[in-house]
Amino acid sequence: MGEAMNRQWLYAKPPVGKIAEDTFQWVETAIPVPRDGEALVRTRMLSLDPANRAWMMGKTYRDALEPGRVMSGFAIGEVVESKAPGLAKGDIVEGDWGWQDYAALPVRQLAKRDTKAPLELLIGPLSVTGLTAYFGLLEVGRPKPGDTVLVSAAAGAVGSMVGQIARLAGCRVVGTAGGQDKCDWLTAELGFDAAVDYKAGAVRRALAAACPDGVDVYFDNTGGPVLEAALSLMNLRGRIVCCGNVSQYDVEKPAPGPMAVPGLVVTKRLRLEGFIVMDFYDRRGEAEARLAKWVADGRIKAIVDVVDGLENAPEALIGLFDGKNRGKRAVRVG
Numbered sequence: 001m002g003e004a005m006n007r008q009w010l011y012a013k014p015p016v017g018k019i020a021e022d023t024f025q026w027v028e029t030a031i032p033v034p035r036d037g038e039a040l041v042r043t044r045m046l047s048l049d050p051a052n053r054a055w056m057m058g059k060t061y062r063d064a065l066e067p068g069r070v071m072s073g074f075a076i077g078e079v080v081e082s083k084a085p086g087l088a089k090g091d092i093v094e095g096d097w098g099w100q101d102y103a104a105l106p107v108r109q110l111a112k113r114d115t116k117a118p119l120e121l122l123i124g125p126l127s128v129t130g131l132t133a134y135f136g137l138l139e140v141g142r143p144k145p146g147d148t149v150l151v152s153a154a155a156g157a158v159g160s161m162v163g164q165i166a167r168l169a170g171c172r173v174v175g176t177a178g179g180q181d182k183c184d185w186l187t188a189e190l191g192f193d194a195a196v197d198y199k200a201g202a203v204r205r206a207l208a209a210a211c212p213d214g215v216d217v218y219f220d221n222t223g224g225p226v227l228e229a230a231l232s233l234m235n236l237r238g239r240i241v242c243c244g245n246v247s248q249y250d251v252e253k254p255a256p257g258p259m260a261v262p263g264l265v266v267t268k269r270l271r272l273e274g275f276i277v278m279d280f281y282d283r284r285g286e287a288e289a290r291l292a293k294w295v296a297d298g299r300i301k302a303i304v305d306v307v308d309g310l311e312n313a314p315e316a317l318i319g320l321f322d323g324k325n326r327g328k329r330a331v332r333v334g
């Protein structure tokens with residue numbers, strides 16, 4: 001048997017328009033050797049996020065990706081050798097070491113997960129995805145019982161959890177998703193009160209019918225036409241949670257935005273507030289405990305869409321922009 005190698009996907013070149021297989025390059029190198037203060041980690045699950053594509057567009061909340069480097073991405077792994085204080089062989093850790101089998105990392109870049117929860121939950125619902133839904137909705141959106149909460153990309157990772165948490169908060173919940181199948185699934189399986197297929201056209205009219213009392217909180221995962229339609233349906237003092245802009249990531253140039261603050265933001269006294277989940281990490285423990293309990297009690301369904309094999313990571317990421325996933329898309333490695 002040949003010597004084990006470190007299989008990696010490099011970010012090969014910036015895409016022109018949509019990402020494609022040739023945005024990435026497969027290489028195999030030697031497994032790194034950890035130095036003092038480092039741990040060697042073997043990847044078990046990779047998180048696939050629309051943000052992976054946004055990082056190719058330039059500086060965001062982090063530096064732009066550099067061609068020729070290992071493709072970045074959030075991952076869960078197992079320590080196989082440790083020269084780092086506080087970490088031992090077998091520990092489960094998370095971090096951003098990207099699309100590869102192994103990485104040697106300083107301890108400060110690794111967060112230990114002291115839980116027996118399955119890795120499928122630790123890669124999304126009980127980590128970044130769940131925390132984004134939890135803090136974005138409850139802290140930024142501040143829903144009240146009886147409010148109408150609208151969420152876009154509702155059948156995806158963050159959206160599916162936002163809708164379910166909003167139901168627990170006593171709200172009426174409406175989602176948008178691509179295709180009637182996803183919309184039916186949202187109402188039949190996840191307890192949404194209504195769902196609108198944004199690909200079927202006449203989005204504003206369909207949303208107005210689905211939200212007869214207007215919208216109090218719009219959780220915006222997509223930007224684009226759904227945001228435009230939602231803006232006009234907002235109630236007085238409504239809150240728009242600006243979580244992401246997935247309709248504008250996988251394009252050559254994002255569509256231009258409004259030239260001024262739309263008049264209705266002023267007249268309706270709307271609050272549009274962006275956030276990054278890490279803003280709330282000092283309260284991470286509290287949120288993870290609640291999310292874990294909701295999932296264990298069956299009050300929230302944690303939907304995970306696992307693709308097997310590191311070799312399939314590019315195709316799995318491309319699929320996010322075609323709406324191929326339901327819930328959290330992740331790649332199981334090894």
Ligand SMILES: NC(=O)c1ccc[n+]([C@@H]2O[C@H](COP(=O)([O-])OP(=O)(O)OC[C@H]3O[C@@H](n4cnc5c(N)ncnc54)[C@H](OP(=O)(O)O)[C@@H]3O)[C@@H](O)[C@H]2O)c1
Pocket residue numbers: 048049050051128129132153154155156157158159176177178179182221222224242243244245246247248275276277278320321322323324325326327328329
């Ligand atoms: N602020 C933060 O800290 C933070 C953290 C995590 C994620 N996010 C953001 O949250 C949003 C959702 O992320 P996620 O991880 O949960 O991904 P996701 O929703 O699981 O996957 C992306 C979904 O977006 C939809 N989509 C793709 N292209 C679209 C388009 N042109 N217009 C409308 N919808 C489109 C697809 O569903 P359909 O079939 O419905 O089209 C797809 O399933 C993203 O904008 C992401 O950047 C923000």
